[in-house]
Amino acid sequence: MGQTLLQKVWDAHTVRRLPTGQTQLFIGLHLVHEVTSPQAFDMIKARGWRVAFPNRTFATVDHIVPTANRQRPFLDTMAEAMMSSLERNCAEHGIPLYNIGSEHQGIVHVIGPELGLTQPGMTIACGDSHTSTHGAFGAVAFGIGTSQVRDVLASQCLALEPLKVRRIEVTGRLAPGVYAKDVILEIIRRLGVKGGAGYAYEYAGPAVDRMTMDERMTICNMSIEGAARVGYVNPDETTFAFLKGRAFAPQGAQFEAATKYWRSRASDADARYDDRVVIDGDQLEPTVTWGINPGQSVGVSGALPDPRAASKDDRAGIEEALQFMGFDAGQRIAGTRIDVAFIGSCTNSRLSDLREAARVVRGHRVAPNVKALVVPGSEGVRQAAEREGLHEIFQQAGFEWRGAGCSMCLAMNPDRLERRQVCASSSNRNFKGRQGSPTGRTLLMSPAMVAAAAIAGEVVDVRTRLADVEVTA
Ligand code: SF4
Numbered sequence: 017m018g019q020t021l022l023q024k025v026w027d028a029h030t031v032r033r034l035p036t037g038q039t040q041l042f043i044g045l046h047l048v049h050e051v052t053s054p055q056a057f058d059m060i061k062a063r064g065w066r067v068a069f070p071n072r073t074f075a076t077v078d079h080i081v082p083t084a085n086r087q088r089p090f091l092d093t094m095a096e097a098m099m100s101s102l103e104r105n106c107a108e109h110g111i112p113l114y115n116i117g118s119e120h121q122g123i124v125h126v127i128g129p130e131l132g133l134t135q136p137g138m139t140i141a142c143g144d145s146h147t148s149t150h151g152a153f154g155a156v157a158f159g160i161g162t163s164q165v166r167d168v169l170a171s172q173c174l175a176l177e178p179l180k181v182r183r184i185e186v187t188g189r190l191a192p193g194v195y196a197k198d199v200i201l202e203i204i205r206r207l208g209v210k211g212g213a214g215y216a217y218e219y220a221g222p223a224v225d226r227m228t229m230d231e232r233m234t235i236c237n238m239s240i241e242g243a244a245r246v247g248y249v250n251p252d253e254t255t256f257a258f259l260k261g262r263a264f265a266p267q268g269a270q271f272e273a274a275t276k277y278w279r280s281r282a283s284d285a286d287a288r289y290d291d292r293v294v295i296d297g298d299q300l301e302p303t304v305t306w307g308i309n310p311g312q313s314v315g316v317s318g319a320l321p322d323p324r325a326a327s328k329d330d331r332a333g334i335e336e337a338l339q340f341m342g343f344d345a346g347q348r349i350a351g352t353r354i355d356v357a358f359i360g361s362c363t364n365s366r367l368s369d370l371r372e373a374a375r376v377v378r379g380h381r382v383a384p385n386v387k388a389l390v391v392p393g394s395e396g397v398r399q400a401a402e403r404e405g406l407h408e409i410f411q412q413a414g415f416e417w418r419g420a421g422c423s424m425c426l427a428m429n430p431d432r433l434e435r436r437q438v439c440a441s442s443s444n445r446n447f448k449g450r451q452g453s454p455t456g457r458t459l460l461m462s463p464a465m466v467a468a469a470a471i472a473g474e475v476v477d478v479r480t481r482l483a484d485v486e487v488t489a
Contacts, residue, residue, distance in 0.1 A: 017287075018286040019284055020283040020289065021154055021248060021250055021283045022179060023181075023287075024137075025155075026156065026179075029041045034175055037177070039176055041173060043141045044072060044138040045141075045155075046069070046074075046168045046169070047073075047125075047140065047141070048102070048111065048142070048165070049102075049144065050077045050078075050080055050081075050102040051143070052143030052165055053075070054097075054098055054102065054105070056163070056165035056166040056169055057101070059166045060166055060170050067110075070111050073111045073169070074112050075112065075113040075114070076114040076115075076121055076123075076124050077114075077115060077116060078123045078124055078420070078421050080094075080428045081099075081419075081421040082095075082419075082430050082431075084416075084419070084430065086116050092429075120395065121394065122395055122420040123365065123393045123394060124144060125144070125149035125150065125233070125362035126365065126393030126420075128150055129150065130396050130397075131262060131264050132264040132265035133264045135265065136153050136154035137278055137281035138153075141160050141174060142157075142158075143162060143165040146159060146237050146444060147160070148238075148239040148246050148247045149237040151236040151248030152232035152233040153251060154278065154281055154282065155248065156216070157236075158174065179246070180214055180290035181215065181216050181290055181291075184219050184293045184294075185295070186199055186219065186222075186223035186295045186297045187298070188222065189223060190297050190300060192482055193464065193482050194297075194300050194302060195231070195372070195462040196230075196234040197303070197442070198300050198302055198303040198462060199235055200238040201303040201460065202295060203293075203295060204238065204242040204310050205313045206293070206295065207242055207293065208242070209242060209243060209311040211242055212242040212243040212244030216246045216247065217239050218247075218283060219232070219235055219236070219247060220249070227254075228254065229254060229258040230367070233366070235249075236249065237363045238310065241311075250282035251278045252282070302315070302477060302478055304316055304349050304459050304460070305459055306320050306343060307333075307338075307340075307341065307446065308337045308448050309447065310445065312334075312446075314349050316349060317350065318348070319349070320338065320345060323338070323345060340457070342436070349475055351476075352475040353473060354386060354439065354459070354474060354475065355386060356386065356424075356437050356438070356439040356441075357382070357389070357440045358424045358441045358443065359391070359415075359442050359463045360392070360425060360442060361423070361443035362425070363444040364442035364443070365397065370390065370397070371401075371404070373463040374409045374410060374467075375482070376471070376482065377415070377470070378409050378413075380471045381413055381414055382413055383471060384473070386473055389418055389431070390410050390416070390418065391418045391419075391423040391424070391431070392419075415470070424439070425451075426451070427451050432456075433452050433457075434452075434453055434456070435455060435456070438459065439457065440475065441459065441461070442461065442463040446458035462478070464478045465478045468481045
């Protein structure tokens with residue numbers, strides 16, 4: 017019987033089985049940022065410990081950094097304290113820090129792959145829920161809490177429960193205007209926001225095989241929104257081509273040797289899975305969330321559910337979401353007025369996301385009364401986009417063009433919703449209060465859909481806009 021990638025990577029990194037039934041797993045790469053690390057560093061300092069593997073630890077600043085005015089000290093004294101703390105801790109322990117001003121500063125899940133730090137067959141940990149992003153490379157990547165950040169700093173190990181594996185095959189071919197974001201929103205809608213508990217999600221099938229690394233990262237990024245502990249795609253030629261020449265990827269003959277090893281990490285053809293799910297990619301359309309969790313979504317041509325027709329288990333959740341969002345049962349999602357359009361976050365702020373959004377925006381103006389901003393995932397993405405002139409397309413349309421960071425994904429910085437504003441967002445969470453206002457409302461969608469909504473001032477089907485692009489090109 018063959019093995020899955022998860023089993024192979026797990027076994028290769030097992031230090032020992034613990035009496036609790038957990039596995040002590042060695043972590044190949046630890047990514048650190050300013051928000052979840054200060055307390056963890058304090059805890060190891062209080063015990064007189066040092067960081068066990070500073071050469072396997074890399075830091076950046078993303079969550080609290082302002083994306084407009086980055087002058088230090090920050091006006092927000094708590095943000096300034098977090099920044100200073102990370103700077104001090106990195107200097108003290110010899111950890112590389114991609115700080116403001118570095119061409120590699122950016123969202124931790126964007127810069128890891130960009131630098132070639134993220135590689136197939138690795139175990140990766142980071143104090144952020146969306147660490148699953150790195151699974152796109154065939155790594156097993158865990159989002160961890162502050163006490164686990166302490167554990168990894170001190171020992172480079174984590175104590176983890178064993179996982180089952182669910183293989184999710186996406187068949188067919190995505191239509192123009194349908195993106196990886198729509199695929200993962202459909203998966204979460206279908207399997208539920210708790211459906212992945214205890215599982216690793218292995219994404220596969222022809223539609224995933226055809227995806228770029230950026231698209232695979234979008235899918236793996238949101239695994240956690242379906243409660244999967246990790247999500248991954250088996251490494252293939254697309255993975256290797258992405259990594260070739262990156263700063264921390266093996267070079268020359270070592271790259272060829274690494275490729276051979278990486279290929280061997282992929283799940284075997286006869287691997288046994290605990291569950292299998294098939295999603296028909298041909299049937300997908302652009303998808304928009306209407307509720308207060310990422311599983312509450314609908315195709316752009318569809319209507320919101322009626323709680324009276326829902327199962328007893330789902331009824332209360334639908335009622336609560338409709339009430340919070342100010343929507344009526346049966347209402348169509350298209351035509352929902354928006355106040356803010358946000359293109360950014362570790363889900364959808366990479367160069368290909370910005371290119372696709374710019375394609376929709378080119379030659380148009382942002383609707384009056386809509387505040388629109390583009391926040392590249394990293395300074396590397398920002399610079400590459402500027403070399404292509406994408407910033408000019410956005411700025412001419414009326415978008416604000418910002419520096420790299422998490423921005424309005426979770427609003428721990430000056431980018432926030434106000435009052436009851438509705439935001440078309442390319443991020444990953446639509447929880448109550450997520451974007452800074454306790455009553456603000458988030459509609460998750462692909463970056464191209466956000467761009468189309470920004471221009472129209474309301475939710476529209478981006479496929480109609482793309483048709484427009486073809487005609488006028
Ligand atoms: S963009 Fe959002 S989800 Fe991603 S790392 Fe930043 S805060 Fe977390």
